[in-house]
Structures are given as C-alpha cells and as structure tokens.
Amino acid sequence: MIVLGIDTATSLVSVAVADGRDVLAASESRSDRRHAEDLTPMVEFVVKRAKLTLAEIEAIAVNVGPGLFTGMRVGIATAQALAQVLGVRLVGIDGLTALAASVPAAALGECDVVVPTIDTRRREVAWSLHRVGDDGTTTSVAPPRVGSLADLVLAVRERGQNCRLIGEFARRNAEEIREAVGAQAWCVTFGDESLDFPHARAITQLAIDKLLEDYSHD
Structure with a gap:
C-alpha cells in the first residue's frame, strides 16, 4: 500500500511516501510561518523522487495535532483535498503518538x-x-x-x-x-x-497500521 504522509503541525514541515514498511522518499523543512508555501512543492518533490505519480497514491495520512493551529489547518486542508481528488482514504494520526513512534x-x-x-x-x-x-x-x-x-x-x-x-x-x-x-x-x-518533532515518515507507518487493522475487521 502506497501512503503519502503530511505533517505541518509543528515548525518542522515534512512529507513522506511509503510503500508498506519501505519509506521511498521524504523531505522536511523548518518553517514557522511558511507552511502553505512549502507544502505543495514538497509533496510534488517527494512523489517525483519516489518515482511515482499522485495517481498511484492509495491513501493520504496527516498529523491532526496537537500543535500549531495554523500549521495543522494547512496540512489537514491539503490532505482532505488530495484524498478527495484522488478518491483515496484519508487517515488522521495523533502527533504525540507519531513522535513516540519515531x-x-x-x-x-x-x-x-x-x-x-x-x-x-x-x-x-x-x-x-x-x-x-x-x-x-x-x-x-x-x-x-x-x-x-x-x-x-x-x-x-x-x-x-x-x-x-x-x-x-x-x-x-x-x-x-x-x-x-x-x-x-x-x-x-x-x-x-x-x-524534537514528529515526522511524516512515522505518520505513514502509523497510517499503514491503522489501515491494515481496519481491513482485517472488514
């Protein structure tokens, strides 16, 4: 399962793409006030670096906080838009759990x-x-x-x-x-x-755990 992870809940903006347990590509940037400007180019860069297209993404995962309100809003809105356009699952991940898992x-x-x-x-x-x-x-x-x-x-x-x-x-x-x-x-x-901060790499892995658990109950 190919998952795109997004984390804009802190001053470290990060994006990652994972195919199962393999993180194919990741990028990060310290950005206190440039979350909206940085995020879209980072998504495009990571997907390209993973040698994929957005159409191949099977799920979107996003850090839903706690964290910076403006940053979270940017990440969640972007994740929702991508999931809707691509017609894939959207998975929200707690940032504290992601940090612990890192x-x-x-x-x-x-x-x-x-x-x-x-x-x-x-x-x-x-x-x-x-x-x-x-x-x-x-x-x-x-x-x-x-x-x-x-x-x-x-x-x-x-x-x-x-x-x-x-x-x-x-x-x-x-x-x-x-x-x-x-x-x-x-x-x-x-x-x-x-x-110091949660990262999209951990967001993708926790999302995969959650998706596999959901599928096992279907």
Missing part, C-alpha cells in the same frame, strides 16, 4: 516510558505516556493531556518510572524539569534534537 529502539536505553511533548505555543505543552515494550515498540498508556510545565512534571513524578522525555519543549526546558522533579530526577532522561 524513537529508535537503540535510543530507548533502560527507560520504561516515553513521554512525547509538543509545544502548543499558548504557554502550555501537550504530552502523552507510552510504555516501551521488550521489542522497543511503544504503546499508549495514558490519553494526551495539555497543561503547564508543572502539570507535566507532576505526571512524570506520579508515574514513578524511568521516563524518556522527547520533543523540543522537553529538551529546551530540561534543566527546569530536572529541578522540579527533585529527588526523582534520576528517573528522567531527555531525547536529542533528532527527536
């Missing part, structure tokens, strides 16, 4: 829980909790939440497990989070810049 198994270390964070730009942060399996895959164990940095710290402390916080927000506020966690700071580690 963590390579080798980067998890001994952590028990991955905590993806996304800055909502309203003096608040969105986060969720994902258990790390023996095979390195992550499974959601708590629904997404939006709150202050203090609320995030409380959620980590209440979890009482080794937590790997990822996302630009967590990395930028790492020192403050460590101080606020206090005596439990030993159980908190942080991802590097490569895990």
